[in-house]
Amino acid sequence: MNMQLTAIVAENKLLDREKLAHYAHDLGFKVVSKVASGEWLIDECEKYEPDIINCCTISQVQVF
Numbered sequence: 892m893n894m895q896l897t898a899i900v901a902e903n904k905l906l907d908r909e910k911l912a913h914y915a916h917d918l919g920f921k922v923v924s925k926v927a928s929g930e931w932l933i934d935e936c937e938k939y940e941p942d943i944i945n946c947c948t949i950s951q952v953q954v955f
Contacts, residue, residue, distance in 0.1 A: 895919065895920070895921045896919075896921065896942040896943055897920070897922075897941040897943070898921065898922050898923065898941050898945055899926065899932065899936060899941045899943075900912045900915060900922055900924070900925045901925075901926050901928045901931075902928070902945075908926075908927070911945055915943075915945060923935075924938075932944070932946070
């Protein structure tokens, strides 16, 4: 059985949020939500209980 990790992408800038979600998807994560930070992130974490929460800006992303 192949388990897929779930992730929430949290970024205030819409374009960067979409890019981060795209990267996560390409790496094999199931993105369950894309939100800005703050209360939205807390609500989505309670709702989806993701394996990973991505809260960085696009300039902090490093691809290996």
